[in-house]
């Protein structure tokens with residue numbers, strides 16, 4: 001690992017100033033230290049943001065909840081009210097990595113975590129995402145990769161929280177150039193959809209402050225399938241959220257993770273589900289719509305039936321009989 005200096009920021013202004021040279025924000029360090037050790041990123045200064053005031057709180061109001069970017073994944077998992085109001089978010093948090101990692105992993109770091117593509121993570125491979133001229137996964141080992149992409153890189157977003165926040169229509173509040181900017185999950189990852197070099201839409205120095213979740217969708221659910229039961233990223237994940245009025249879905253949203261550089265949402269499926277009574281046939285039709293344009297590669301076609309099954313199961317979980 002390259003030598004670096006270390007500073008603790010006590011205000012968002014000082015954090016931004018410190019990071020402005022060749023600095024990087026450090027939260028729980030789960031992802032960042034791996035990248036530094038493998039020489040995948042370099043920094044002269046690590047800016048510890050864990051002491052920034054006010055970002056480690058979960059606050060709830062009538063119309064939305066606020067989760068600070070320094071709240072840990074374990075705090076989400078252990079929060080009794082979150083479990084009641086946003087069960088999908090609780091279940092997503094509880095599936096992440098291991099207890100030790102969840103204890104220190106933060107919401108901001110989870111959303112900003114980098115690609116898990118094994119070519120990207122190999123220090124000697126200079127793929128598109130590292131300014132090379134080839135995506136090695138396209139004709140190589142692509143079993144963990146995307147079914148959808150807007151560019152030549154097929155590395156998917158793997159943040160379980162992003163998938164769930166997308167279904168809940170949450171907004172990330174990002175400090176950019178001294179101003180608070182609001183980004184939907186689609187906007188937060190759009191950069192990775194169009195640019196193979198990007199993991200998300202954050203610019204250098206952008207700081208995720210908090211996430212706001214509207215309370216309109218009173219039901220939510222999350223499921224993932226992984227190679228291992230614990231300590232593993234999802235092969236495919238699915239989150240769904242909606243209100244239910246007179247037994248019918250209202251404002252439903254379904255989002256998938258690990259199959260696209262953005263949390264994958266299909267507006268036609270959300271519209272199709274709106275006003276429907278959930279049953280197996282409806283859930284199946286929604287899954288068909290969501291996966292209609294999937295473009296599987298040589299080794300990841302298994303993700304299509306897997307995604308189809310967990311979309312159906314996640315949707316049926318919304319009505320409580322999965």
Ligand SMILES: Cc1cc2nc3c(=O)[nH]c(=O)nc-3n(C[C@H](O)[C@H](O)[C@H](O)COP(=O)(O)OP(=O)(O)OC[C@H]3O[C@@H](n4cnc5c(N)ncnc54)[C@H](O)[C@@H]3O)c2cc1C
Nearest residue numbers: 027028029030031032097105106108109110112159160208
């Ligand atoms: C074995 C294993 C299994 C895992 N499984 C899963 C899984 O199933 N699902 C899942 O979602 N994750 C999974 N993870 C990833 C883990 O959740 C993330 O590495 C962790 O959440 C990162 O959070 P952190 O606070 O440690 O971030 P750090 O490592 O400190 O930071 C990560 C990146 O985010 C940037 N950053 C941090 N905070 C902010 C902020 N507030 N604003 C802007 N940029 C910021 C940093 O500069 C860095 O680039 C797994 C990790 C491991 C090791």
Ligand code: SF4
Nearest residue numbers: 117119127135153154
């Ligand atoms: S999928 Fe993206 S990160 Fe992986 S080899 Fe291709 S360009 Fe690199």
